[in-house]
Amino acid sequence: MSATPIPDQVPGQFTLVLHTHLPWLAHHGRWPVGEEWLYQSWSAAYLPLFRVLRTLAAEDRRGMLTLGMTPVVAAQLDDPYCLDGMHRWLANWQLRALEATTLPEPLASFGIREYEEAGRAIEEFSTLWRHGVSPLLRELIDAGTVELLGGPLAHPFQPLLNPRLREFALREGLADAGQRFAHTPSGIWAPECAYAPGMEHGYAAAGVDHFMVDGPSLHGETALGRPVGETDVVAFGRDLQVSYRVWSPKSGYPGHAAYRDFHTYDHVTGLKPARVTGRNVDSDTKAPYDPQRADKAIDAHVADFVGVVRQRLISESERIGRPAHVVAAFDTELFGHWWYEGPVWLERLLRALPEAGVRVGTLRDALAGGFVGAPVELPPSSWGSGKDWQVWAGEKVADLVQLNAEVVDTALSTVDKALAQTNTAPTRDLVADQILRETLLTVSSDWPFMVSKDSAADYARYRAHLHAHATREIADALASGRRDAAERLAAGWNRADGLFGALDARRLP
Known part of the structure; x- marks a missing residue:
């Protein structure tokens, strides 16, 4: 039996960017909005994401993704009060799963799996997270597995902010990252990807040499980073054609019928035991979650996304006459919190892309590799509805x-x-x-x-x-x-x- 042929190396580079952010929730309510939001995101997204990244780092895989971590979410993931609250939340999750095992099928079988998952999370949290996120992320940065993006304190919408406070928030935010992670970021995820003409000068003065905008800010020309105005500060644009394959306003992988349904709860235990089943299916008639069915969907969506990235790199490189750069960017909380299967999809994707001949690297790698085009004047913009400030x-x-x-x-x-x-x-x-x-x-x-x-x-x-x-x-x-x-x-x-x-x-x- 012959070995599977290795695909040809495609031109250019692919970069995955994740933006990790929640507002300050500690001490400000619990449910339905408040600390519960923090603990759900921590357990469902941050714990599994760091598990994936630590596994890749242990394999000496470098430049896997560019990870934005806002100062306000880092503050909560390091805060002793939040760490204690998270430990209690995980224990409560395990108790709720234990209660589910005493209920009729299929909830009992679902409870067994949840109980094991909660136990794994408690063990991991107790041993690895006892001092917060800072030591964990510092290790990943040191290993070269991720590039860190910073941002201003408390995530303000910068274009509407008094310039003095804007400058203060950015400089303090970068210093905060330097103290936590022993690395001061030179790249940022501008809150909401919001930009106003002239902000690049403030970035340059603060030591920032690259930042994220949405694709329409570059008029869709996202195949290369672009220096802004007369500065050397480079704007990288999110490729919507590729990004929307995963998560779009109307479609995307997480809505597949096999995946766990985010909105359907068992009202006794608070667990989520149903799969999406169908777009117009009522919650009380959704089918039970089937891990094997979901696993097949993950593989199909990894293969689909790899194909999309390969084709996009090839077509964009042909269009611009040189190797192109493709950036897919998402909220970190999509992977696990909103889309339960997201972290597994991420791990398989980050293995599959190099195997398919795709060069994976960070935004910093793209700068070093010369994936930069001609200067550009950016319009007032954001990644929100309408891509403006509305x-x-x-x-x-x-x-x-x-x-x-x-x-x-x-x-x-x-x-x-x-x-x-x-x-x-x-x-x-x-x-x-x-x-x-x-x-x-x-x-x-x-x-x-x-x-x-x-x-x-x-x-x-x-x-x-x-x-x-x-x-x-x-x-x-x-x-x-x-x-x-x-x-x-x-x-x-x-x-x-x-x-x-x-x-x-x-x-x-």
Whole structure:
């Protein structure tokens, strides 16, 4: 029996980019929106993704993917309170699975598999994650398995942000990554892939030499990275033809009938024991999940995606007359949280691509390999609906845009005055620090996104106004000369919002 022939090496390079982000959820509600969202994403997406990456690293596979990790999600994955909460959540998951084993079939068999999966997660979490995500990710970066992308503190929609706060959030965010991972990123995932003309100069000043935009920002010309304006800062565009094969507004692999259904719960145990079954099938009539059926679908979708990437590299290289670069980019939480089978698909894909003659590398590898074209002027853009700013600046969120502007003005003027009075002090001003911390949480891009998409909109408005209230409350006390009251208020809010411990208001430009 002859060996399977090895496919010809295709020109160019393929890069997979994952963007890992959740808003600050610790201490702000549990269910249906709040810490539960964090723990579900951690157990279903982050744990299995790092399991995959550690396996690939152990095989000395380098340049497997470019991983964006926002400072706000890293803060939660390192936070002792969140680590304790996650451990309890995993134990509760195992108890719920145990309860399922006592129920009638097919739920009992499903419970057995879930019980084993929860046990594996508990063991892994207890041994590998006890000090948070930082040591794990640092190992993967050191091994060359992943390239780290950073980002500004608390994920603000940068085009609408006061330039002073925009610069501060970016520099502090990059420094935060440097402290956690012993690597300061030179590439970022700009929150929401949002861009306004001129932002490239701020990136260059902060030491950023490449960033992500969506394909339409480059008018669909994503086959090469493009220096922006007169700078050396390179924009890489998401290839929608390839990316949408996996996850699109209307279709994609996760909706296949064999995969686990995200929306269908068993109301006794809270587990998800059904498969998608069909697009128009009611939850109570969905078929039981069948792992073997799902496994066959994973293999089919790996083969399909490899074929799509090969063909895209060949056709784009022919079109531009030189080896092309193809970037597929997704939210990390798609793989495992939204699409249960996603992590397995990822591992098989990252093995299958090189076997199919596809060169896999990071964005940093693409820069080093010369996959860069002519300079370009980018339009105001994002990866949201319409590829413009409407999700974060449209009529539905006009009140939040106004709120953000007012809160930022209050915060900056108050902090300026406070620092002017204490500029001879050798220590930090913890009141000013907390004002900026609450301001950054107020202007998180998550809140207008959730309102525009009508996804837990009430929670999103509550959070935006809560952090705005905290900012104003502390600032008012400080402005009226009640320094002691301002210190008490800042300390109180810090108990819930104590993330970014190294944030230092004295570095505000």
